[in-house]
Structure formats: structure tokens, C-alpha cells
Amino acid sequence: MNDMVMKQRIVEKQWAIVPQKRSEVHTAAPILEPGKWQQFDPFLLWMDDWFSQGAFGEHPHRGMETVSYVIEGAIEHYDDKGHEGRLEAGDVQWMTAGRGVVHNEIPPEGVTTHLLQLWVNLPAEHKMAEPRTQLLKRDQIPVRREEGVEIYVISGESGDVKASTLNYAPITMLEINLERGASFTQSLAEDHNAFLYILEGEGRFGSAGTLGEKGQLLALKHEKEASELLIQASEEPLKLLLIAGKPLREPIAAHGPFVMNTPEQIVQAYDDFRSGNF
Structure with a gap:
């Protein structure tokens, strides 16, 4: 098989x-x-x-x-x-x-x-x-280490390394550090949206080898099934954050610092805050 x-x-x-x-x-x-x-x-x-x-x-x-x-x-x-x-x-x-x-x-x-x-x-x-x-x-923070690769697992998991961070919904958050020329593959759970923010250096990302550099956000194509992401550093060290999470697909009502599901809940949040009932 x-x-x-x-x-x-x-x-x-x-x-x-x-x-x-x-x-x-x-x-x-x-x-x-x-x-x-x-x-x-x-x-x-x-x-x-x-x-x-x-x-x-x-x-x-x-x-x-x-x-x-x-x-x-x-x-x-x-x-x-x-x-x-x-x-x-x-x-x-x-x-x-x-x-x-x-x-x-x-x-x-x-x-x-x-x-x-x-x-x-x-x-x-x-x-x-x-x-x-x-x-x-x-x-x-637990760390995954391979040759030329150091990953701080802030939430979720990478390889065999798993964070103890508590989540109400599954969230992956990784600080990824690669030496020049190094590469590794990160698994992503099914139906998760994923984003990369590059803090230092440049590299190639995904099976198409898309070039990304410092100060850029890269949004990955959504996949309904479990998947992998290939990350390769170019000719200088690469540092980035990866976040991924399963969409909630719930209605959102947001105003200022409050994020609820209905406008009525937003009104209640302001009432509670003003009355000291938080």
C-alpha cells in the first residue's frame, strides 16, 4: 500500500x-x-x-x-x-x-x-x-530543533513538539527561525486558514516556491484537507511567525474592543462595562 x-x-x-x-x-x-x-x-x-x-x-x-x-x-x-x-x-x-x-x-x-x-x-x-x-x-516555550531550523511552538504543534497553551478553538502559532539555505516542512490541520508574517530575511514558500521577504504577509490558499507547507530560507537567515486556525463560520458583531455575535450583545457589553458589571 x-x-x-x-x-x-x-x-x-x-x-x-x-x-x-x-x-x-x-x-x-x-x-x-x-x-x-x-x-x-x-x-x-x-x-x-x-x-x-x-x-x-x-x-x-x-x-x-x-x-x-x-x-x-x-x-x-x-x-x-x-x-x-x-x-x-x-x-x-x-x-x-x-x-x-x-x-x-x-x-x-x-x-x-x-x-x-x-x-x-x-x-x-x-x-x-x-x-x-x-x-x-x-x-x-517548547522548541523543535532540526539541522538549521529552530521553531518556538507558542500554540499548537510542530512535528513531535506540542505547546501546553490552552485554546478554546485549535490555534497554531509558531516562531520559525531558519539558517541560510535551510528548509523544513510544517503540517497544517484540515480546514485551517494560515498566514505567515516575515520578520527577517527572505525565503521561498509552498510548493510553487513563492518568494517572500521581510515586512510581507503571506496568506496561504485554503485547503479543506490536511496539508503541508514547505519553507526554504534564501541566502540569509529567515525569521517569521506562522498562525493557523480553523474558521468558526459564525456571525460577527464587532464594535471597538468588543467582539460578539449579535448587535444586541454589543449593546449589552457596553452597558455592562459602564455599570461595572464586567
Whole structure:
């Protein structure tokens, strides 16, 4: 009996990420811009932020998760549920807002922090889950290593390495580092949308060998069956993040920091926030 040949992924779209100055203390670039719910499902938005103190104040969330990945600098995080901690380069915070949380992220005095923040939608049945925060320190994130390849498994799995990160819906998030000329293949579960954001270097992606370079987002062609993605570094080291998740295919009502399923639930979220019933 022949071994089953797994479907090979290809890059369907790619675009450059363009930073824009929002204020004297905040520059931002949308990697996945909000509003394209069906195209990016289960991801709501993905931002590349450079900010210092004063960029953000305390703010609420409901019905979704925020995933903060620090590239440079640091942030001090706290919320109204008693969670607090410090994130430095390579650290990740996976915050489930659920039924409601008020939080803030503050860089140290005089520091400009470079951070990626991903918003992940929660399934309707878990929109009002109890809030929780998972702080994933760099030295605690499991690592897959092969010749010329180092992969930090932030969520999901890569090869035989599996993260302990808790998810309400299956999400893969990997930091992938390849030495010049190195390559590897990542398996992707059936019916998962997948995106790559290149942080350093350039490489070839998918069975078609699509060229991607620093500052680009690559969206993979959706496949309903289990599949594989080939990644090959060019003549310089390659560093990127890969995210993948199964679409929820549920209605979305979103306004500001709240992401629910109906407009009535958004109104209720604002009422609860204003009345202190988060």
C-alpha cells in the first residue's frame, strides 16, 4: 500500500505591511486588518506596533482573545482580575477576555517597544468564558530543533513538539527561525486558514516556491484537507511567525474592543462595562 501523499499548500496572496504614525508615541501597521472576518476567520486582526508610554490607557475587551508577542523592548501588563507580569523580547501573553476584562500594557520609561498583537475570535459558546491570562516566557516555550531550523511552538504543534497553551478553538502559532539555505516542512490541520508574517530575511514558500521577504504577509490558499507547507530560507537567515486556525463560520458583531455575535450583545457589553458589571 502506498503512503498517502499530503496536499501541498501554496501562497494565494501576499502584501507588504506599511507602518503609519498614529501619534508621537505610537506607530502601527495592520498585518491583518479588521473587518475581513470571513477571509481571516478565526483571526480578527493582527497589528505590528511600536509604542512608548502614553500610547494606551486602560481599556476593556469581551468575546475574544489577545495574543501579544514582544519583538523588542518590554511591557508591564496588568488587568482588573489581578493578573500582572512583565513581557520581554520573545515572550508571549495569551489573554482570554471572555466575559470581560479591563487591562493595560505599558513599556518601561524611555523604552519604545516593538510588539505584535493578534486578536483571536472566541466560539459563540465561549464568548462569556471566565477571563484568564497565560504568560509564556521565552525559556518555557517548547522548541523543535532540526539541522538549521529552530521553531518556538507558542500554540499548537510542530512535528513531535506540542505547546501546553490552552485554546478554546485549535490555534497554531509558531516562531520559525531558519539558517541560510535551510528548509523544513510544517503540517497544517484540515480546514485551517494560515498566514505567515516575515520578520527577517527572505525565503521561498509552498510548493510553487513563492518568494517572500521581510515586512510581507503571506496568506496561504485554503485547503479543506490536511496539508503541508514547505519553507526554504534564501541566502540569509529567515525569521517569521506562522498562525493557523480553523474558521468558526459564525456571525460577527464587532464594535471597538468588543467582539460578539449579535448587535444586541454589543449593546449589552457596553452597558455592562459602564455599570461595572464586567
